[in-house]
Amino acid sequence: MAKALQHSPTLLLQPPPPPSSSTSQASFPLKPLPHFPSPVSSLLFSPSSHLPFITTKANVPGCTYTPASAACSCDDSDDDWDDTGSDDRFHNCQLIRDCDELIDDFMVEENEHQHEHKHALANWRRLLVLNKKWNSIRHFFFTRCQDRARNEDDPWTKDRLLWLANNLKQIDDDVQRHNDLIQIMKDKPSEISEIVSTFREDLTREFFVHLHTLVESYNDNPEVQNNFVRLWNTCLAAVEEYDAATQSIEALDDAQGNLKNMITSRGDASSQNIEILDVRCRCFGPELVARWLRSCYDMEEVGRIHAIILKCFRESATYVDNNLICSYLRLGNLTRARRVFDKMSRRDIVTWTAIIDGYLNYNLDDEALNLFRESIKHGVQANSNMLVCVMNLCGKRLDLELGKQIHAHILKSNWRNLIVDSAAVHFYARCGEMSSAFRTFDRMAERDVVCWTTMITACSQQRLGHESLLMFSQMLGDGFFPNEYTVCAALKACGENKELKFGTQLHGAIVKKICKSDVFVGTSLIDMYAKCGEVVNSKEVFDRMRVRNTATWTSIISGYARKGYGEEALSLFRLMKRKKVHVNKKTIASVTMACGSVKSLLSGKEVHAQIIKSVIHDNVYLGTSLVWFYCKCKEYSHAFKVLQHMPSRDVVLWTAIISGCAKLGLESEALQFLQEMMEEGVVPNAYTYSSLLKACANLEAPMQGRLIHSYASKTPALSNVFVNSALIYMYAKCGYVADALQVFDNMPERNLVSWKAMILGYARNGHCQEALKLMYRMQAEGFEVDDYILATVYTACGGGCEDIDWDIESSSRYWLSSESSAK
Incomplete structure (x- = not known):
């Protein structure tokens, strides 16, 4: 294309005469128009082509065709004409007369220029643009041509009419396409460059001729004419800029074609190839090297390009080094990226942001934080990208204080935009500061589906299901369309809050393809139905899924296990193993729960053996499920052994063994475990206190019960309705009714x-x-x-x-x- 433009002559079009100063402001002269090759010029039919383009016949009521000498005759044999019919017949007769006049004009024009075919076609384009009636008759015009040809006895005239219709149809299609493109440019004047990039093939010589004709047609309206002149100049400048950029890209492509020869050559030969390339296209430099680096997906190629850079660039180029760092990080070599970073003589904000983000992606949060502090010492002024990166770092470290300081700097320095505000919302949500997250979200000047999804997901994860669903509804009300991540978060909230009706409506939207569906959405649907107790619906969704992953199988197994259908859950687990689907820790915990629900000791021991074989027996999550299972099967000794072999024990694990002992009648052991738990520095939760108080009640040990009451009163657990109920039961069982009544009267809520x-x-x-x-x-x-x-x-x-x-x-x-x- 670029070569064609270099040799194309300039079209000598004169701009329309400027309007007088008395009627308009200053007019804008047209830029000279290059000869743009037309991609549709070959589609114009020659005079010998007889390809029909319309096969239907439009019958006009009340009118019959007569020879060309007479325009039309109206059949007025119907004596019962009403006013409406008269108007319609008059309109149709007028339509036929207008078409016949235009056909005759085109035929005369064609006869006068029968030896200058292109000139005739150009005049026809002008006639179509300048004719005021054309838009109202264009749909009927081509049918009228066929009707006249059908009733024409002279073969030569019939042939000319068909040829006229075919050619005019092609020209009219071009004119309408040009008008549509002009309208797009008028609607989005600030996006002319993007429009030119998208529709470059349509911006031909014929398009600018059409635009020039439009300019001439508004000589009586200087304001509209000036607008078209502005559009002409702007569009032509954008086309020239686009073609110049395309020519540069083609040169870069030629240079890139020699990349393989250079990076596979030895040092001297490589330098020689670069010198030859530089002489040929004058393109070798930081821009070309950076482009090579961005297109590399092999560490060896990046290493060779790095060697060429060291050989040929006398001084370090920050732009090239930044691309080297990004390439190494993209290919997973943090060490080489850091080596380039350390050797850079000049570093800019892009350098620091790239290396910090690299460390952050490799979960080296402390090193990333040290680099950020070092950038501050070097006087680097953070931009929006750096601030987003640091906010993500604070969110991963749950560093609330530093994150608040960064957010304060963002507000003070007016760095707020959609991406920065979304990062701040995500940071507060990740740290559990939902009030600050809501405050930041409410103050956002603009929002997109990503920030809405961040808030909906955060509410769902923080067990604020009602707020999550409320925000989902508000997002829909604001006209945002949910993506699959939004739908998954909303379904999770439905499951946690037992909002079956809301979840069913979401399922309907997914079935109707209003919301996008994938394996994650299907898994969320299964989990939602299972948590709402609708295991049958959950299994129906599972059966209809063509693609299932580990989470899908785990969701359906845990749903059956929670409902008490242990045999069905175990059957699904066996099927999962036969299909060789990967099993994770949550799957094993769900299967252990299923074994406990049906007290299948043998199956549970098999699962335990798989855990030991997989070398994940020290996982506290699995250890808790095993302790619960063995206590459920009244195998205290096995539960105790699992507890002893756990390298770290959290409050959930201790609560599992304490509640298990209380249910097995081993109240003294339960109280002993409390002492060991507190010696390890683990603070009991509400469930722990409830189990311990029941153990005290069964032992009728009011002194230990009062001691536990004293511990609980110093924690938020005392406001828990189940802890208070256990206190009432313990005091009443031990005969201390007055203490039980005092606890009852002081309860904030009762069940x-x-x-x-x-x-x-x-x-x-x-x-x-x-x-x-x-x-x-x-x-x-x-x-x-x-x-x-x-x-x-x-x-x-x-x-x-x-x-x-x-x-x-x-x-x-x-x-x-x-x-x-x-x-």
């Missing part, structure tokens, strides 16, 4: 378990009247008194409560009267 514990505590300690009052109060507050409570209270009170009326209204009235009398 059915806490009501039941307090009522049964009263009854079993002989306080029948207080038990009955509390039953009335429980019912008045909306809790149902079940048969177990009634039977226990009846039994404890000696069956003297037969006349109790359990109507809600009467029980509420009784409780209120009791309260007023007590006051």
Whole structure:
């Protein structure tokens, strides 16, 4: 293309006369137009071509064709003409007359220039552009030509009519395409360069001739004419710039074609080839070397190009060295990238950002942080890319203080943009600072689907399922279309919050292909249905998936295990093994749960043997599942051995062994484990305290219970409803009803378990009247008194409560009267 432009003559088009100063502002002269080759010029038909382009016939009511000498005749034989029919017939007759006049004009024009075919076609283009009626008759014009040809007796005239129609159809298609392209440029004037790059093949000589004709057609409207002149000049400049860039790229491509010879040559031969290349195209330099480096996907090639750089560049070029660092990092050689970095005499912000991001990608967070501090010492002013990189570093290290300082610098230095703000939101969400994440998100000037997905995912991971689904709905309301990551986060929130209806609606959108579906979305659907208790739906999604990964199999197995269908879960695990799907730690933990749910000791031991064989027996997550399994199967000795062999033990593992001992009647061992746990510096959680208090209740050991109560009161666990219920049960079981009532009255919230514990505590300690009052109060507050409570209270009170009326209204009235009398 570039060579063709070098030898193309310049088209001598005169610009339209400028409008007078009295009617317009300054007009803009047209730039001279090069001869652009037309990719569609070969499509124009020659006079001998008779290819039909329309096969349908348009019949016009009320009009019949007569010879060319008469335009048309209207059939007025219908005596019942109404006004509407008259208007339609008049319009159709007028349409035929306009078409016939235009056909005659074209035929005369063609006869006058029958020896100058190209000149005739050029005049036709002008006629189509300048004719004011053409747009309204163009769809009927070509059918009219065929109708006249069909009724024409003279073969020569018939042939000319068909030829006219075919050629005009081609010209009209070009004109409409040019108009569409002009409209695109007018709609997006700031994106002319991108439009030229996309539609360069359509920007031919004919296009600029068409644009020139449009300029001439608005001599009576100087403002519109000036707008078209501006468009002409801008478009022509963009085309020339694009072609110049293309010519440079072609030269670079020629240079790159010799890259293999240079990098495979020895040092002297390589230098000679470079010198020859430099003389030939004058392109060898940092730009070309950087392009070579970006196109390399082999470490050996990068090494050879590096050797050529050392041989031929007398001074270090920062631009080249930056590309060397990025190439080494891209190919996984951090050592060589650091070596280039250390030898650089001049480093810019791109250098520091590249090396810090490289260390960050290799999870060398401390080294990345040291490099960032070193860049500050060297006086490097961070830009937006560096700040995003450092915010990601703070998020990985969970360094909240440093991240806040960086964010403060961003706000103070006005570095805020979409990417930087999204990085700040991600940082706060990763550190668990959801209030700061929401505040940053709300202050964003603009948002995209990525930042919405970041917030929705963060809420889902922080167990803020309601907020996650609320933001998902708000994102849809703002017109953003969710991607697969957004859908996965929303489905996770649905599963955690048991929002089956919302999840089912999302499933419907996926089935209708409104949302993109892949293996991750399918896995999230399985997990959502399983957590909502709909294992049948979960299995249906699983069966319909063509592609499944380890997470897919694990989700369906854990869903069956949670529901208590251990045999089905084990059957799926065996099928997974037969299909040779990789098994991860979560899969093994789910299978262990399934074995425990059906108390299949043999299957569980097989899984344990696989864990030992895979050398992952020291994993605390798997160790916890094994302790739970053995306690479930009443194999305390095996559970104790697993605990002893764990190199590190967290609160979940300790809680598993303590709760297991409490359920097996080994309360003393449970309390002993508490002492060992606290000696290792592990702080109990709410579940640990609940299990320990039940052990104290079974031992009827109020002193140990009070001690545990004292420990719990110093932690947030005391506000947990299950811990308080366990305290009530422990105190009541040990006969300390007053302490149990104090705990009950101080509870921030109560559930059915806490009501039941307090009522049964009263009854079993002989306080029948207080038990009955509390039953009335429980019912008045909306809790149902079940048969177990009634039977226990009846039994404890000696069956003297037969006349109790359990109507809600009467029980509420009784409780209120009791309260007023007590006051």
